[in-house]
Amino acid sequence: MDRFEILKELEPAKKSKYLIFIPNEIFDDLLNVNEIRNGMHIALAYCYYCLISYLYRYCIYGNILADYLNQPNLKKILGYSVINKEIDYIMKRNGVLDAIGYTRTVTEIPISVIYIDAFGNALNFGIDSRPFDFEEVFEMEFRFLNEFEKPKFKIKYPVKAFERVIIMDCEEVDSDGTFFDIFYTHPFDMRVFLHAMRHDDIGTVGFYLYQFINRHENHSIQITLENLEKRTGIIGRTLDRYLKKLEAYNYIEVIHQDFIVNAPVGERNPPNTYTANSYKDIYNEPYNEVRIRNVTFYPDGDISSIEHGSQE
Structure with a gap:
């Protein structure tokens, strides 16, 4: 078999x-x-x-x-x-x-x-x-x-x-x-797990990242990529690649915060918010248009952080 x-x-x-x-x-x-x-x-x-x-x-x-x-x-x-x-x-x-x-x-x-x-x-x-x-x-x-x-x-x-x-x-x-x-x-x-195992571009790493997001309150977390690396052990381009695939298959929804150029010292760009979807929302084929952050210039950009679910 x-x-x-x-x-x-x-x-x-x-x-x-x-x-x-x-x-x-x-x-x-x-x-x-x-x-x-x-x-x-x-x-x-x-x-x-x-x-x-x-x-x-x-x-x-x-x-x-x-x-x-x-x-x-x-x-x-x-x-x-x-x-x-x-x-x-x-x-x-x-x-x-x-x-x-x-x-x-x-x-x-x-x-x-x-x-x-x-x-x-x-x-x-x-x-x-x-x-x-x-x-x-x-x-x-x-x-x-x-x-x-x-x-x-x-x-x-x-x-x-x-x-x-x-x-x-x-x-x-x-x-x-x-x-x-x-x-x-x-x-x-198990249905989400089997879907992930059938798609090699998701696999164990994608499912693990999905579950890390899913475990938080309201199945959602606002977190920087740096902290996401620290909390999961998945780093660099590997993390970026799997997050994009998870979004493409609609395992997760991502609120992409604007990247603020020339923000004052001590102010940081608000992190993205990641929300895990349920099995019924996951696509069988990836949807190619994955959003990326817009770039805005201070002071026009809003550098306030809006909390969606857990925040880290």
Whole structure:
């Protein structure tokens, strides 16, 4: 099965099976891992964690794809060659994601799940219909393949989906994982992810940047390119290229502030505002006319900064 056949098989069968939630702290956690070699690999690590979390949450291993969801094919899904060894240090057993407590390499393969309330009773709805804000859910009881059914490979257990520690006001707060508690998380839409993986000019880097924007209040952030580089690890022309592609495909909308020439010392040009769009707004083909900043000369230009969403 080739890459695009696998991507086709991964399309959510029902509307309720496309969404999970990812911890917001993942961006800073990955950025602060010295062992990750560059920004491209940070993006890969982010997308890999999202993918294995989705596969686990919806028990995709229990369907026809089971034999195709080994590590080489996961690399293929993410746009990398199955023989590429340069990225193995991120996802292998005891690799970077295992070492920082985001994943664990296991042999238990989830194939179905039962929802349990606080009294130990099974709730009467299935995996396809459970709303994420359903407060009665106390536990998710997974059923696993038995020894004779198991594919001949190991999978990744998404640790943060079951348990996490959140830093709040400089204090550590124990929390249920993101499968149970979506406080301080952002959405992962499998439909957007699959669209990005089908378009090599978006890929893991474009999806990672889209998700960084998407995680902010109102799915929007006003930020300088310098700070965007610092916050994501994607730098220079690579950042510029992917932002333009995201805008061309309408993954994001950008309010391009005018560039003010000869502004007074101490005054800076207001940063652009980036807003993440939903899946239904994304184009299948890029729209070529991407706006760039207008140039105006002080004092005619307005150097006041208008806040749209978060600002950095």
